[in-house]
Structure formats: C-alpha cells, structure tokens
Amino acid sequence: xxxxxxxxxxxxxxxxxxxxxxxxxxxxxxxxxxxxxxxxxxxxxxxxxxxxxxxxxxxxxxxxxxxxxxxxxxxxxxxxxxxxxxxxxxxxxxxxxxxxxxxxxxxxxxxxxxxxxxxxxxxxxxxxxxxxxxxxxxxxxxxxxxxxxxxxxxxxxxxxxxxxxxxxxxxxxxxxxxxxxxxxxxxxxxxxxxxxxxxxxxxxxxxxxxxxxxxxxxxxxxxxxxxxxxxxxxxxxxxxxxxxxxxxxxxxxxxxxxxxxxxxxxxxxxxxxxxxxx
Amino acid sequence: xxxxxxxxxxxxxxxxxxxxxxxxxxxxxxxxxxxxxxxxxxxxxxxxxxxxxxxxxxxxxxx
Numbered sequence: 053x054x055x056x057x058x059x060x061x062x063x064x065x066x067x068x069x070x071x072x073x074x075x076x077x078x079x080x081x082x083x084x085x086x087x088x089x090x091x092x093x094x095x096x097x098x099x100x101x102x103x104x105x106x107x108x109x110x111x112x113x114x115x116x117x118x119x120x121x122x123x124x125x126x127x128x129x130x131x132x133x134x135x136x137x138x139x140x141x142x143x144x145x146x147x148x149x150x151x152x153x154x155x156x157x158x159x160x161x162x163x164x165x166x167x168x169x170x171x172x173x174x175x176x177x178x179x180x181x182x183x184x185x186x187x188x189x190x191x192x193x194x195x196x197x198x199x200x201x202x203x204x205x206x207x208x209x210x211x212x213x214x215x216x217x218x219x220x221x222x223x224x225x226x227x228x229x230x231x232x233x234x235x236x237x238x239x240x241x242x243x244x245x246x247x248x249x250x251x252x253x254x255x256x257x258x259x260x261x262x263x264x265x266x267x268x269x270x271x272x273x274x275x276x277x278x279x280x281x282x283x284x285x286x287x288x289x290x291x292x293x294x295x296x297x298x299x300x301x302x303x304x305x306x307x308x309x310x311x312x313x314x315x316x317x318x319x320x321x322x323x324x325x326x327x328x329x330x
Numbered sequence: 331x332x333x334x335x336x337x338x339x340x341x342x343x344x345x346x347x348x349x350x351x352x353x354x355x356x357x358x359x360x361x362x363x364x365x366x367x368x369x370x371x372x373x374x375x376x377x378x379x380x381x382x383x384x385x386x387x388x389x390x391x392x393x
Contacts, residue, residue: 120339121332131343135352142356181359189352196348294360298367305371312378321382324375 069164088165090307091316097300104297111290118283135193136280140267141288143186145295146214147249149179153221154246157239167303169235170310172242173225174303178295180218187211198262206255207263210248217245231310 087093119137126133153172160168190208191201202208221241228234256265267276268284276284311317333339342349 124332125343130345132345132348134342134349138352138356178363181363185356185359188355192348192352196345298363301367301371305367305374308378309374312381317378318382321375321378325379 088163088167090167090170090311091314093167094304094307094320097304101297101300101304104293104300108290108292108294108297111286111293115283115287115290118279118286123280123283124277129197132193132196135189136267137283137287139186139189139193140284141291142182142189143211144288145291146179146183146186146211146218147252148292149175149182149295150214150217150242151246151249153179154239154242157242160235160239161243166235166310167307169239170303170306171299172235172239173306174299175295176218176221176225176238177302178298180215180222182291182295183211183215183218187215194262203262205261205263206259207252207261210252210255213248214245214252217241217248221245 087096115137119134123134123137125131153175156168156172156175159165160172187208190211194203195201221238224241225234225238228237255261256263268281308317308320340346340350
C-alpha cells in the first residue's frame with residue numbers, strides 16, 4: 053500500500069495548488085472565478101441552458117427551411133448535396149467539442165478545478181453523437197456521389213478514429229470507480245487524442261483523398277453559393293448552441309451526483325422533491 | 331416554391347433514401363439524446379433522494 057496509494061490530497065504539490073485555487077477564488081469573489089465553484093455554476097447553467105436550446109431550435113427551423121426550400125439544386129450533384137447542411141456542421145462540432153474537452157482536461161490538471169472535469173464529461177456524449185452523425189451522413193452521401201459508402205482514406209479513417217477516441221473516453225471514465233482518477237485518466241486521453249483533430253482537418257491537404265477539400269476556409273473565398281454557405285453556417289450555429297444547452301443540462305446532473313455530500317445539494321434535492329410532489 | 335410537388339420534394343431527385351436517411355437518423359439521435367438526458371436526470375434525483383433518506387435513517391440525524 054505504501055508509496056502506491058498515497059492519496060492525491062496528501063501530495064504537497066497538489067494540496068498547494070488546490071489551496072492556491074481556493075485563494076484565487078476568494079480573492080476575486082465577484083469575478084468569473086466564482087463560477088468555477090459547482091454550487092455557483094449549477095444555477096447559472098440552469099438559467100442559461102433554455103436560452104441556448106431555444107436559440108438552437110429557432111436556428112434549426114430557419115436552417116432546415118433554407119436547406120430544403122431556398123437553396124438551389126446543385127449543378128453537379130443534384131439534390132443529394134443537401135446532406136452538406138447536416139454533414140459539415142456535425143463534423144465541425146465533433147472536432148470542436150473534442151478540443152473543448154481537451155481544454156477542460158488541461159484546465160482541470162493545472163488548476164485542479166472539479167468543474168472542469170465535469171464539463172469534459174458533459175461534452176463527451178454529445179461530441180460522440182456529432183461524430184457518428186458526420187460518419188453516417190458522410191456514408192449516405194458517399195454512396196450516390198463516389199459509388200461507395202466507405203473508403204479507407206485519410207479523412208474518413210481519422211474521423212473514425214475520433215469516434216473511437218470519444219467511445220474510449222466514455223468507456224474509460226465509466227470503468228474507473230474513483231471519480232478523481234477517472235477524471236484525470238479521461239482528461240489525459242482527451243489531451244493526447246486531440247492531436248487527431250488537426251490530422252482530420254488537414255488530411256484533405258496532406259494526403260490524396262477521395263474526400264473533397266474544405267469548402268469554407270478563413271483564408272480564401274468560399275467555393276460555394278452564398279445561400280448555401282449561409283445555410284450551412286446557420287446549421288453550424290444551431291449545432292453549436294444545441295451542444296452548449298445539452299452540455300449545461302448534463303453537467304447539472306453530474307454536479308448533483310458529485311456534490312451529493314454537500315448541504316446545498318441536500319437543499320436542492322429537497323426543493324426538487326417538493327416540486328415533484330406538486 | 332422550389333419544388334413542383336410534395337412527391338418531388340420527398341423524392342429528392344431520386345436520392346430520397348440518402349437525404350432522408352441522413353436527416354432522419356440524425357434527428358432521431360438528437361431526440362434520443364434529449365430523452366436520455368431527461369430520463370437520467372430524473373433517475374439521478376430519485377436515487378439521490380433515496381440515498382439521502384437512507385443516510386438520515388442510519389445516522390438518526392434530522393434533515
């Protein structure tokens with residue numbers, strides 16, 4: 053037991069950093085730091101989530117209307133190209149959310165903030181769903197345009213690897229019982245795995261692949277009609293706001309579970325129980 | 331309007347299977363995610379309430 057099982061809090065470096073984190077939060081009670089405390093963040097997330105969800109719903113309706121009733125038929129691909137309005141935002145979100153997970157993992161490791169790890173947990177299922185949607189819509193788009201559902205080229209293979217990284221994160225964090233160990237192991241996987249994201253993004257430039265290059269980039273004019281571009285961006289914002297809303301809702305449940313020993317969660321549970329009774 | 335008829339809309343120029351297969355499965359997954367989010371929250375709250383009741387009974391404390 054000795055050596056191997058020195059509790060994490062017993063390590064001087066960690067305790068010191070933990071203490072510094074607390075002091076920093078106490079010094080600046082009015083700053084954003086106070087939302088690093090789960091007790092403060094829980095009600096904030098509850099207030100913000102419905103707004104993001106409503107925004108996502110409105111943008112989805114507008115985006116779908118533009119996608120199916122305004123965007124013109126593509127000269128080369130006909131109607132099937134309309135998959136792009138779902139495929140590209142889903143692929144963007146799957147990569148972006150993984151980077152955000154890795155970011156929270158780094159913050160958690162450096163500052164020892166519990167909430168950072170909880171945010172990473174809350175993002176993973178949503179990121180995995182976007183990743184699956186990107187792969188699924190890609191397959192259904194590939195069949196009529198390339199003649200195949202799947203090909204082992206750089207873009208598709210690296211995106212599949214991202215799917216496995218998400219699933220690996222979910223499996224790993226659920227398999228480890230001690231939440232602090234699970235947090236750190238998961239964060240490490242997220243950080244190391246994030247190297248795959250630029251590989252996915254640049255794969256179409258670095259390798260000869262069947263997948264087309266980026267239609268939208270920051271450095272040159274987009275290679276698509278304005279209405280198509282606007283529709284895609286609206287769908288991307290819808291996906292983004294949806295992900296924020298869902299992550300906020302999910303983190304609230306995680307906070308309740310993790311902080312169940314605290315008085316404020318006891319009070320919150322009483323409130324919820326009273327509301328349920330009517 | 332872009333489409334001549336609703337059947338032309340659903341047909342998607344002969345690619346209806348691919349287009350609706352994409353949108354259908356994606357939105358079904360999103361609906362499932364929202365459903366499970368709601369269900370998990372309910373289950374966690376119920377479990378925590380039971381856990382707390384059991385703990386109060388053990389220690390004899392008052393809430």
